[in-house]
Amino acid sequence: MNLTDAKKQFIQAWGTLGSEWGINRTMAQVHALLLISPNALCTEDIMEQLNVSRGNANMNLRELMNWTLINKELVPGDRKEYFIAVKDIWEIARIIARERKRREIEPVLKVLNGLKVIEGDQKDKEVKAFTETVNNLSNFVGKMDKSVDMMLKADENWFFGTILKMIK
């Protein structure tokens, strides 16, 4: 396969993955494009290569900046902004884990903890079933949260080293 087709397939695949994750498809595609670019690209480059409008390109670049998945790069003697992606996969994984924890795990944990104590007779099976499920979930999600924290602090080799060793 040639580079041009391979790039297209990669960008396409990354975009699909993104949307299955609840991440904007174009944002994922912009990310993919920058991931495989040896040098920084400007808004125009993105617009051309992905066939998207200026507004769309701009918005998704900002969002990727918010996630800290990409950085601005200033080219001396050029007024345009250029963007370059974080290339270290473990760093990318940590950024995504951090962001998803913040958006998904933490708010749910907060709600669950707020629902732990409810009024009513604990002998009522409705009340009992509710309390039990909420407690079990809160306990489980809490452990997930802690596990992600650990991953965020850990070093890649140690993390996968330990995890994958368990498999054997």
Next chain:
Amino acid sequence: MNLTDAKKQFIQAWGTLGSEWGINRTMAQVHALLLISPNALCTEDIMEQLNVSRGNANMNLRELMNWTLINKELVPGDRKEYFIAVKDIWEIARIIARERKRREIEPVLKVLNGLKVIEGDQKDKEVKAFTETVNNLSNFVGKMDKSVDMMLKADENWFFGTILKMIK
């Protein structure tokens, strides 16, 4: 807080989490409702409690059956189908992990592996950057895949026991 409000909040929170995951909001809400119900519910119950149409209720119940997150329960002397959720949180986690692995990790891994070898001069920086990113990603996603496999085989206490011990 009283049970009725607590239920509503729980269903709402679970629905939001679902849509952040790329899972149909109503499917997540039906799941939430069944999770906290001490007994099996029928389509009518779901329609009433969530204010959704018959078609919608039916489709999402089927989808939850596909995921194996809920089961049919037959009530003797009643022709209706009743549904009851898997209540064990670890079992639920495994089902979701299995399904997301199948839908997200596996297809991407397949594409990545197909892109590992491309034509062109390895000294060309475009080619080099592409190959490097694809190889790194493929390696990383492969490890994720293996890690999920391990989790699927493991027992909850052992899994979190080991993971959380690492944190200390």
Next chain:
DNA sequence: ATAAACTTTCAGAAATAATTGAAAGTTTAA
């Protein structure tokens, strides 16, 4: 100052996804 170069915003348009509800299909009891 001001004009060119560049970035951001945002109302409307387009695309995508979810939902409805009635009709068609299926099963069961008598």
Next chain:
DNA sequence: TTAAACTTTCAATTATTTCTGAAAGTTTAT
């Protein structure tokens, strides 16, 4: 049979998300 009870389907509608592009905003060089 057949008719009632129940489930499934799907075309049309509604809701939600994403995208466009032109206008407004900002920065920089002269």
